[in-house]
Amino acid sequence: MPLISLRDVTKSYPPSQRGGPVVNAVEGVNLDIDAGDIYGIIGYSGAGKSTLVRLINALEQASSGSIVVDGDEVTTMKEGELRRLRLGIGMVFQQFNLFNSKTVAGNVAYPLEVAKTKRADIAPRVAELLDFVGLADKARNYPEQLSGGQKQRVGIARALATSPRILLADEATSALDPETTHEVLDLLTRVNTEFGVTIVVITHEMDVIQTLATKVAVMDGGRIVEQGDVFDVFSKPTEASSRRFVSTVVRGVPSGAELVALRQRHPGRIVTFSFRDGNTSQGPVFLALAEAGVAFELIYGGINDIQGRVFGHLTLALTADGDAIDRALAAISPQVDVTEAPNHG
Amino acid sequence: MDDLIPLLPKLWQASYETLYIVGLSLLFGGIGGLILGLGLYTTRSNSLFANRPVFGVLNVLVNVFRPIPFIIFLAAAQPLARFVTGTGIGNTAIIFTLSLAAAFGISRIVEQNLLTVQPGVIEAARSVGASRSRIMLTLLIPEALGPLILGYTFIVVALVDMSAVAGYVGGGGLGTFAIQYGYRQFHPVVTWAAVLVIIVIVQLVQFLGNYLARKALRR
Numbered sequence: 001m002p003l004i005s006l007r008d009v010t011k012s013y014p015p016s017q018r019g020g021p022v023v024n025a026v027e028g029v030n031l032d033i034d035a036g037d038i039y040g041i042i043g044y045s046g047a048g049k050s051t052l053v054r055l056i057n058a059l060e061q062a063s064s065g066s067i068v069v070d071g072d073e074v075t076t077m078k079e080g081e082l083r084r085l086r087l088g089i090g091m092v093f094q095q096f097n098l099f100n101s102k103t104v105a106g107n108v109a110y111p112l113e114v115a116k117t118k119r120a121d122i123a124p125r126v127a128e129l130l131d132f133v134g135l136a137d138k139a140r141n142y143p144e145q146l147s148g149g150q151k152q153r154v155g156i157a158r159a160l161a162t163s164p165r166i167l168l169a170d171e172a173t174s175a176l177d178p179e180t181t182h183e184v185l186d187l188l189t190r191v192n193t194e195f196g197v198t199i200v201v202i203t204h205e206m207d208v209i210q211t212l213a214t215k216v217a218v219m220d221g222g223r224i225v226e227q228g229d230v231f232d233v234f235s236k237p238t239e240a241s242s243r244r245f246v247s248t249v250v251r252g253v254p255s256g257a258e259l260v261a262l263r264q265r266h267p268g269r270i271v272t273f274s275f276r277d278g279n280t281s282q283g284p285v286f287l288a289l290a291e292a293g294v295a296f297e298l299i300y301g302g303i304n305d306i307q308g309r310v311f312g313h314l315t316l317a318l319t320a321d322g323d324a325i326d327r328a329l330a331a332i333s334p335q336v337d338v339t340e341a342p343n344h345g
Numbered sequence: 346m347d348d349l350i351p352l353l354p355k356l357w358q359a360s361y362e363t364l365y366i367v368g369l370s371l372l373f374g375g376i377g378g379l380i381l382g383l384g385l386y387t388t389r390s391n392s393l394f395a396n397r398p399v400f401g402v403l404n405v406l407v408n409v410f411r412p413i414p415f416i417i418f419l420a421a422a423q424p425l426a427r428f429v430t431g432t433g434i435g436n437t438a439i440i441f442t443l444s445l446a447a448a449f450g451i452s453r454i455v456e457q458n459l460l461t462v463q464p465g466v467i468e469a470a471r472s473v474g475a476s477r478s479r480i481m482l483t484l485l486i487p488e489a490l491g492p493l494i495l496g497y498t499f500i501v502v503a504l505v506d507m508s509a510v511a512g513y514v515g516g517g518g519l520g521t522f523a524i525q526y527g528y529r530q531f532h533p534v535v536t537w538a539a540v541l542v543i544i545v546i547v548q549l550v551q552f553l554g555n556y557l558a559r560k561a562l563r564r
């Protein structure tokens with residue numbers, strides 16, 4: 001049974017103006033998240049992903065549908081039950097949302113105080129958590145004395161204080177620079193592997209999904225338009241919005257202005273070879289081209305590694321006499337996807 | 346100066362009475378204003394205890410009473426003062442009315458300063474399972490403490506100002522002293538002596554407020 005299960009979940013807001021349309025932030029969402037997953041939810045701002053994640057710990061109430069977390073139906077819970085539920089679900093935020101009136105240690109201790117942890121047990125637990133996130137020396141500092149990355153590590157320590165089974169990360173790295181982003185992503189990976197915490201990551205950055213997630217759902221207009229293993233969605237995106245996200249980290253088949261520019265610089269036929277199933281190697285492709293006497297030049301594309309599986313798109317400019325190119329492509333096409341750019345692109 | 350020296354004991358007595366009136370009004374009005382301000386803040390939409398009718402009632406209540414000039418309010422509220430405290434005149438009556446008026450003013454200052462707390466901070470506390478009343482008491486007030494202290498400092502200065510009309514209902518203090526012994530007796534030096542004491546009180550209060558706010562804000 002999945003740890004988190006959403007069935008036909010909709011969240012609508014009353015119209016902002018009298019007589020206006022009801023706004024469906026989340027619409028008809030079905031989602032299953034298994035224990036131990038790092039589940040990425042990607043979408044542009046306004047796609048409804050922040051609302052969706054808040055439905056899981058009931059910071060927002062679903063308008064209809066069923067949300068089951070760890071076997072319990074969330075949508076019918078009363079305030080007291082919700083508070084117990086939230087003790088088992090940590091959350092980190094884009095803007096960190098640390099308590100400025102409390103020290104770093106005070107921030108991490110707060111959920112423990114809420115959980116009525118024995119006073120004597122709080123200090124050792126706080127020390128343990130700060131040690132885990134590498135901020136043991138900052139316990140007595142205040143949030144404003146920390147850098148962005150440090151603040152988010154405190155946020156993670158606070159979210160983990162009560163040993164939750166689930167961690168919700170709402171754009172946890174969006175306010176951070178690239179280097180700090182990777183520190184925080186590494187930390188989240190450790191949270192998953194060392195403590196077995198199931199993580200739901202909300203982001204608009206495909207890079208975050210590529211580095212961290214095992215499964216991904218693409219959201220657009222309040223709906224989940226595509227979901228599955230990260231590798232599958234990256235290598236064979238079917239929806240337009242998924243393709244746009246994938247194209248931010250993976251160069252696909254050139255088109256439009258890019259293709260025109262390539263054509264101006266390179267004579268010959270422009271062909272893209274797509275390596276999609278994770279274990280086809282590039283060797284036979286180049287061997288077939290060489291055997292047919294085709295001169296080739298790599299002009300566009302890239303190869304990516306997702307969880308140890310390789311995929312990518314390589315675009316080559318091919319020149320040869322006679323039908324050598326056709327013969328070579330005929331030999332290659334059973335093994336990899338071949339897309340030839342139209343002559344007048 | 347010769348006019349002033351025999352009146353000095355009365356000046357010190359008046360100073361003491363001003364501090365007494367302002368101090369107790371700050372205590373009662375401060376607590377009342379804090380409760381009213383928390384009510385305004387927490388019942389507005391999307392807040393902890395969002396409740397449109399309650400917010401509407403509180404909002405109108407504050408808007409009705411806050412703009413009434415204090416000297417008129419003093420007269421208008423006299424029956425209420427008599428009902429609650431047993432007397433409509435003297436320092437007790439003025440402390441009651443001043444506390445009431447201050448509570449309405451303070452409520453807005455409390456509301457404004459609580460609004461400066463980032464909603465995300467409240468959300469973070471809810472996300473760890475904190476109850477709404479716990480958030481209000483252990484988080485909301487500490488997070489806004491610096492600006493709240495400055496707001497209360499502002500109110501103390503306003504209370505000194507408002508307490509000056511205590512004489513109209515038979516109360517004492519520096520206002521009464523300045524009018525009775527300075528203005529009515531044609532002794533401007535005596536009036537100015539009262540002004541000087543008020544300036545010193547206000548400076549000390551502001552200094553203390555700034556100091557405490559700096560400590561709360563750690564800067």
